[in-house]
Amino acid sequence: MRVYNTMTKQKEEFKPLREDEVRMYICGPTVYDYTHLGHARTYIAFDVIRRYLEHKGYSVLMVMNFTDIDDKIIRRANETGEDPKELAEKFLKYFLEDMKALKVKSADIYPRVTEHIQDIIEFVEKLEEKGYAYGSSDGVYFEVRKYEKYGKLSKVNLEDLRKGARVEPGEGKKNPEDFALWKKAKPGEPKWESPWGEGRPGWHIECSTMSTKYLGESFDIHGGGNDLIFPHHENEIAQTEACTGKEWVKYWLHTGFVMVSGEKMSKSLGNFVTIRELLQRYSPEVIRFFVLQKHYRSPLDYTEEGIQHAKNNLERLYNTIENIRIAMEKAEIPFKWEKEEFKLYETIRDAKKKLYEAMDDDFNTAEAMKPIFEVANAVNAYLTRVEKPKESVLRKALEFFRIISEIFGIFEEYFKETKETKEEELIDLLIEVRSALRKQKNFELADKIRAQLRELGIQLEDTPQGTIWKRINV
RNA sequence: GCCGGGAUAGCCUAGAGGCGAGGCGGCGGACUGCAGAUCCGCUUUACGGGGGUUCAAAUCCCCCUCCCGGCUCCA
Numbered sequence: 001m002r003v004y005n006t007m008t009k010q011k012e013e014f015k016p017l018r019e020d021e022v023r024m025y026i027c028g029p030t031v032y033d034y035t036h037l038g039h040a041r042t043y044i045a046f047d048v049i050r051r052y053l054e055h056k057g058y059s060v061l062m063v064m065n066f067t068d069i070d071d072k073i074i075r076r077a078n079e080t081g082e083d084p085k086e087l088a089e090k091f092l093k094y095f096l097e098d099m100k101a102l103k104v105k106s107a108d109i110y111p112r113v114t115e116h117i118q119d120i121i122e123f124v125e126k127l128e129e130k131g132y133a134y135g136s137s138d139g140v141y142f143e144v145r146k147y148e149k150y151g152k153l154s155k156v157n158l159e160d161l162r163k164g165a166r167v168e169p170g171e172g173k174k175n176p177e178d179f180a181l182w183k184k185a186k187p188g189e190p191k192w193e194s195p196w197g198e199g200r201p202g203w204h205i206e207c208s209t210m211s212t213k214y215l216g217e218s219f220d221i222h223g224g225g226n227d228l229i230f231p232h233h234e235n236e237i238a239q240t241e242a243c244t245g246k247e248w249v250k251y252w253l254h255t256g257f258v259m260v261s262g263e264k265m266s267k268s269l270g271n272f273v274t275i276r277e278l279l280q281r282y283s284p285e286v287i288r289f290f291v292l293q294k295h296y297r298s299p300l301d302y303t304e305e306g307i308q309h310a311k312n313n314l315e316r317l318y319n320t321i322e323n324i325r326i327a328m329e330k331a332e333i334p335f336k337w338e339k340e341e342f343k344l345y346e347t348i349r350d351a352k353k354k355l356y357e358a359m360d361d362d363f364n365t366a367e368a369m370k371p372i373f374e375v376a377n378a379v380n381a382y383l384t385r386v387e388k389p390k391e392s393v394l395r396k397a398l399e400f401f402r403i404i405s406e407i408f409g410i411f412e413e414y415f416k417e418t419k420e421t422k423e424e425e426l427i428d429l430l431i432e433v434r435s436a437l438r439k440q441k442n443f444e445l446a447d448k449i450r451a452q453l454r455e456l457g458i459q460l461e462d463t464p465q466g467t468i469w470k471r472i473n474v
Numbered sequence: 475g476c477c478g479g480g481a482u483a484g485c486c487u488a489g490a491g492g493c494g495a496g497g498c499g500g501c502g503g504a505c506u507g508c509a510g511a512u513c514c515g516c517u518u519u520a521c522g523g524g525g526g527u528u529c530a531a532a533u534c535c536c537c538c539u540c541c542c543g544g545c546u547c548c549a
Contacts, residue, residue: 009478029549042549072547156545160476203547225549232548255549256479262541266548293487293497299479299542301486309486309498316497319511358488367488370496377513384505384513443507450509461510470511 001056001360004297006229006252007153011362016220017250021059024050025211025249026107027224027232030067031091032076035098036272037287037302038258038265042225044288044409045255045296047104049223049363051407063214064107065207066092068114069200074189084190085114098275102284103409111210113201117192120201123209123243124181132242133181136172140182140196145175147238153252154230179235181205204235212240212248222249226256227264256299265302273302282307285410289314292365292408313369314410320376321401321414322470324394327383330465331391340386344393347378348400359407375400413471427458431467434460 001014016022026046029039053060067073068088077084092112099106113120124140127133132146144150144158151157161177180202185191191198211219217240224233233252240248258265265272278287290310294300334341351371358367379397383389405411430449437446450460459470 027549030547036549039549045549070547154544155477157476160545223549227544227548230545257543257549259542264543264548268547295488297479298487303486305498306486312498316511323512364488367496370488373496380512381514438507441507447508454510459510461512462506462508463511464505468511 002362003251003253004362006254007249012251014251016058017218020057021061022053022221023061023215023219024063024221024223025207025215025219026062026064027207027222027228028064028066028107028110029095030070030072031088031095032073033091033267034274034276035095036265036267036274037278038225038272039095040098040102040275040287041258041291041296041300042223042255043099043104044102044291045363046223046253048292048365048408049221049253049296050105051409052359052363055403055407061109061215062107063109063111063211065210066095066110066112067203067206068092068112069190070113070203088114094276098279101279102275102287103412105409109214111214113206113210116206116210116213117194117201119213120205120209121182121194123205123212123239124201125195126243127181127239130242132239134174135196136174137184138172139180139184139199139202141173141178142181142235142239142242143174144177144179144238147242149241150177150238151234153237154234156230156234179204179231181239204232205239207232207236208240208243212244217244217246218248218250220249221251221253223253223255226254227266229254253296255296256294258300258302260302282311285412286311286314288408288410293369295362295364295366297362313373317372317376317401317411318414318472319470320380321398321411322468323383324379324398324401325414326468327389328391328394328398330389331394332388334390334392337390337393338386340382341390341393344378344382345396348375348393348396351375351378352400352403355403365408372404427453427469431460431469435467438462 002011003014004011024046026043029035050060050062066088069084073084073088076082077087080087124133127142128135128140133140133142158177182194182196182199182205183202184197184199189200191200211222222233229252237248260271260273263269263271275287282290286307287310290307291300293310293313337345351374354371354374355368358364358371361367375397379394382393401411402415405415430453434446434449437443437449453460453469454472457472459472461468461470
């Protein structure tokens with residue numbers, strides 16, 4: 001398996017530090033607003049990466065932090081007149097709801113800044129002891145020039161940084177590139193006791209502290225959106241490696257942005273679509289499928305048309321799975337295989353190989369789409385061509401889609417244990433009644449039954465072999 | 475200015491030296507009371523422009539055009 005490492009700017013063989021275990025830390029959101037598609041893209045991408053690693057047999061320990069106190073939260077709270085703590089609490093809850101709706105598996109640990117203040121203080125103290133931090137009138141800063149490897153992730157160099165002069169020269173900073181480890185509280189701001197007076201942690205220190213607390217001084221994957229590379233992750237590296245003297249993270253993974261008419265979707269630009277809004281119009285699986293049709297590192301254009309494409313694609317796959325399920329009921333015991341069975345079997349076998357090759361190559365979900373459709377085409381063609389399908393090949397096709405379901409987090413409905421047998425019996429009964437009506441050419445009433453069932457999410461389809469029904473999930 | 479990422483058939487998305495890429499949409503046909511699903515065929519000499527290397531270039535090298543991102547809060 002190969003993964004692209006932002007640190008080395010190339011794909012590398014993936015070998016976790018401990019055999020069979022992957023420890024990953026994903027930068028979570030600052031909870032001051034609704035989750036939008038940009039966030040969802042990142043978290044769905046890492047969800048699939050995590051699912052795939054688990055599918056490959058790794059034990060995955062996944063940590064995602066919440067920034068539940070910071071300047072933006074305070075500012076937003078001031079604007080709305082809410083208490084910063086309550087504001088953060090509210091959006092944190094919404095975030096978790098959104099992730100659940102999108103079928104993103106939960107992290108194992110969700111550490112919050114406000115619950116790790118003591119750990120952060122201890123971390124800053126260590127940096128002070130080692131001479132990387134200095135106190136000033138408005139807080140404690142990290143002295144960037146003392147860490148000679150600064151810039152190794154984002155490839156910025158200090159000279160350019162200073163020349164650019166876009167780094168804010170804060171009040172108490174010695175150098176413009178230094179960044180805050182601890183900020184002293186201004187009147188009315190949330191605050192915690194510390195050796196440097198009452199205040200709050202700087203933004204970057206939380207990830208260093210909480211990741212090393214839960215995953216150790218070195219771990220495998222650190223991920224987040226592309227926009228975190230500089231300065232966030234660069235600063236995290238400086239702090240952590242200055243403190244421990246060890247290589248902190250083995251693989252740095254970053255997701256591409258979601259774009260809206262040529263611009264990055266972001267809270268500050270205000271051009272974002274919230275997940276809540278999107279879920280009103282599209283199912284979670286359509287959103288996942290839309291995101292996964294593009295490689296996680298590439299920019300993803302958000303357009304209505306694009307999501308509609310994803311919906312059409314997904315519908316086709318749903319239909320295929322339903323077709324298999326229905327065919328299974330009349331499938332034959334495979335006393336012998338003909339050419340058609342071998343052909344389908346081989347297509348599935350090759351598709352499985354292609355699927356793993358695509359995913360092994362830096363989690364290329366876009367490439368992985370191809371074998372999925374190859375199987376869909378092949379199995380549909382098989383079902384139209386063959387009068388008596390063989391149970392065993394259909395099972396292989398179904399198993400293929402079950403693997404996709406597990407890795408991509410889609411087709412959930414089809415692979416659940418269903419307990420709605422009563423409902424199914426009732427549908428069968430209605431189909432029977434409708435068939436009788438159709439024989440009597442009472443199409444008006446027959447169509448009414450079909451239309452009303454459709455409203456309930458049950459689609460009837462008349463085929464030469466009789467009427468079949470499907471659930472509509474989109 | 476500095477550092478990155480791009481331009482692939484009507485549209486969306488992969489690929490990265492040699493086997494007509496996958497999907498969507500559109501059109502035609504099969505099936506059908508209608509609808510839906512599915513199948514078959516077509517849309518198909520695809521790779522921003524110009525040079526070069528090579529038996530062979532979307533792919534490697536050089537130049538150019540255009541788009542986007544980061545360098546400041548961001549997933």
